[in-house]
């Protein structure tokens with residue numbers, strides 16, 4: 148890397164990958180070069196785009212002289228690399244190559260960062276290279292820079308986000324139209340939100356990668372996706388959504404990272420939220436991230452978490468920010484721009500999380516059943532916040548015993564906050580009771596911070 152801008156030469160930008168996001172970034176860097184240069188305060192130039200096939204048809208006609216299949220040579224010539232190939236390799240090796248030689252990197256590659264983020268950050272710290280990845284969580288939403296910079300004088304205690312647009316779209320469709328999971332997924336695929344292989348989204352892996360990145364930045368510790376407990380949405384049924392709605396809740400797939408005196412817990416799972424919660428109003432494929440910090444209190448960030456154009460906005464914001472730093476190199480030592488020092492924060496098992504549970508079950512309809520169920524919860528130190536018997540309660544709230552006798556009894560319990568391990572053991576014991584015919588669903592609940 149040369150210190151191009153200090154010598155008046157344009158800052159040389161190399162782009163790796165020209166897919167959904169890459170093509171939009173290329174278009175802006177070519178068509179809006181003057182604007183981006185003026186935002187930087189120094190000239191920039193896109194010097195090349197590494198692609199697999201220079202002849203492949205593209206929506207936006209990229210000037211042919213920019214295309215190359217030699218990604219390594221492009222990395223070696225550039226002052227700043229934008230990686231938008233995705234996947235672990237060759238993206239990982241190319242980013243490592245750039246960072247080790249002091250070349251700045253901007254990427255949106257959450258899958259790579261969730262596995263090798265700590266290692267790549269240390270390469271950056273060793274060489275003084277800048278590494279930015281705002282697009283990797285919440286797409287266009289400015290969330291990582293606020294966590295890294297705006298809140299760096301505060302202590303973040305919890306981050307809770309809807310960080311996967313595909314699953315939010317599916318759950319929202321199920322909630323608003325009563326659709327079954329498979330139909331909502333098919334619609335998400337038709338609209339281009341979900342990929343033909345939707346595993347990474349619906350099984351929660353994409354959200355788990357983002358949880359690892361959020362946890363690492365919020366708590367200054369190099370967490371990886373292996374530290375994240377992950378449950379997707381494939382087991383969420385139309386009946387779950389309907390029962391939740393009847394009790395005033397909505398089901399969202401949340402990435403939750405929180406810190407206590409012993410360490411941090413990182414988890415992704417379907418969660419019941421009261422309809423009055425700010426995250427409950429996030430509809431369709433939108434994303435939102437809720438942050439709680441000791442002094443700032445509660446903050447919420449909302450916007451488009453995916454799509455070529457929105458995501459390109461976050462990439463270009465990082466490019467301008469990095470280019471400004473490279474331009475002012477001598478005045479602003481780059482080492483001051485990193486995430487600070489990693490701290491020693493243990494990743495705790497999900498069993499240590501404190502959460503509330505919603506349990507929907509069918510019990511035999513006879514005397515003493517409710518007392519027996521309540522005793523199981525008490526034995527596990529879990530207290531009950533509310534209990535409903537929707538199948539046997541009439542509209543005015545009077546218990547309709549005749550209805551209960553015919554239908555059996557559905558019992559819905561919301562617990563107070565308790566250790567995940569105790570809640571889990573409670574459900575196992577309930578399932579073993581003779582009077583419990585079936586446990587229909589068990590979901591975690593987030594009510595307050």
Ligand SMILES: NC(=O)c1ccc[n+]([C@@H]2O[C@H](COP(=O)([O-])OP(=O)(O)OC[C@H]3O[C@@H](n4cnc5c(N)ncnc54)[C@H](O)[C@@H]3O)[C@@H](O)[C@H]2O)c1
Pocket residue numbers: 163164165166167168169197198199218230231232233234237255256257258282283286452453454455458
């Ligand atoms: N699309 C989004 O909404 C979105 C949002 C946030 C983050 N991201 C991230 O941005 C990155 C890019 O996403 P995308 O949607 O543009 O993906 P994409 O699949 O549309 O584009 C990737 C491009 O990289 C090219 N490529 C892959 N390997 C290559 C190689 N070895 N040499 C040259 N080219 C290669 C592919 O041919 C493809 O054109 C991913 O890391 C993704 O996770 C995407």
Ligand SMILES: N[C@@H](CCO)C(=O)O
Pocket residue numbers: 286310311312313314340348353452453454
């Ligand atoms: N598959 C992701 C893309 C953005 O990271 C989503 O649905 O949100």
Ligand code: NA
Pocket residue numbers: 281282283284285286287288289290291461
């Ligand atoms: Na973002």
